[in-house]
Amino acid sequence: MARLPPLNWLRAFEASARALSFTSAAEELSMTQSAVSQQIKSLESALGRSLFLRRARGLELTDAGRGYLPTVQAAFAMLEEGTTVLQGRNDPDVLELQVNLSFALFWLSPRLHRFMQENPSVQLNLETSVWTQERPANAAALQIVFGLGKKEGITGKRLTRDSLFPVCAPALAKHIRGLGDLLEQRLFDLPGTAQSWSAWLQAHPQGGKLALPAVHRASTWALSLDWAQRGLGVALAHDTIASDMLASGRLVRLFDVAVPLKEAYYVIAPEGTRTRHASRVFKDWLLREMAVFQLQQA
Numbered sequence: 461m462a463r464l465p466p467l468n469w470l471r472a473f474e475a476s477a478r479a480l481s482f483t484s485a486a487e488e489l490s491m492t493q494s495a496v497s498q499q500i501k502s503l504e505s506a507l508g509r510s511l512f513l514r515r516a517r518g519l520e521l522t523d524a525g526r527g528y529l530p531t532v533q534a535a536f537a538m539l540e541e542g543t544t545v546l547q548g549r550n551d552p553d554v555l556e557l558q559v560n561l562s563f564a565l566f567w568l569s570p571r572l573h574r575f576m577q578e579n580p581s582v583q584l585n586l587e588t589s590v591w592t593q594e595r596p597a598n599a600a601a602l603q604i605v606f607g608l609g610k611k612e613g614i615t616g617k618r619l620t621r622d623s624l625f626p627v628c629a630p631a632l633a634k635h636i637r638g639l640g641d642l643l644e645q646r647l648f649d650l651p652g653t654a655q656s657w658s659a660w661l662q663a664h665p666q667g668g669k670l671a672l673p674a675v676h677r678a679s680t681w682a683l684s685l686d687w688a689q690r691g692l693g694v695a696l697a698h699d700t701i702a703s704d705m706l707a708s709g710r711l712v713r714l715f716d717v718a719v720p721l722k723e724a725y726y727v728i729a730p731e732g733t734r735t736r737h738a739s740r741v742f743k744d745w746l747l748r749e750m751a752v753f754q755l756q757q758a
């Protein structure tokens with residue numbers, strides 16, 4: 461990696477290029493004009509390029525200076541934005557939230573407008589992950605994760621009690637009248653989950669002795685259910701992620717057989733994080749909203 465010039469040299473260059481004046485840059489940066497001029501000379505020496513033409517009436521950017529200025533300004537803008545976000549983590553009204561991608565997409569997003577209406581002062585910084593291990597445990601004030609509960613149930617609160625069942629697009633469902641028809645379709649599922657098509661097939665009264673065809677796998681239900689909606693085949697789903705799509709008719713549920721899902725979604729406050737106003741109000745809202753959802757599913 462190329463060695464970067466000192467930040468104060470770059471700041472002197474950006475201010476001087478914007479004003480086309482070392483004197484104006486010095487006033488802005490609370491420096492002397494000679495100090496700004498010296499930093500520019502040091503920067504030019506380090507880069508091996510002249511950035512300014514020194515004219516009697518003022519400064520003029522060289523071609524190299526004009527080309528370099530947008531890069532420097534973009535870098536400072538990114539630094540300022542990142543610093544603002546980082547400082548915002550100490551704000552009681554800023555919530556750093558890490559959420560399982562499928563939960564965020566299929567359950568949280570359709571209901572999030574109610575939280576925003578109830579809590580207009582809360583600023584939400586939400587990041588998604590497919591698997592819990594993708595980010596450090598202390599990277600967010602709250603996490604919503606999917607797991608078996610061996611660890612999640614100790615450090616967090618269980619949100620869901622779902623069942624596992626097959627779904628597909630309405631047009632494809634018309635061609636699936638029995639288990640044999642189902643097993644002729646493309647089957648979709650996720651790797652790494654505790655239960656898969658074999659578990660569902662074993663639960664079906666007629667499925668115990670049937671051979672399971674090859675299963676296509678996606679890293680997230682966001683993909684496998686999208687494939688199912690497009691009529692590419694049949695996906696396994698569970699109540700929390702499939703409820704809205706079933707209610708809208710984008711997907712239909714096949715058969716009456718469902719397997720109690722061993723895994724669940726948990727809300728966790730990682731160790732070492734402080735409970736702030738935004739975290740408290742979001743968790744309270746989440747538990748209320750989930751209680752209503754569970755009643756509707758019962």
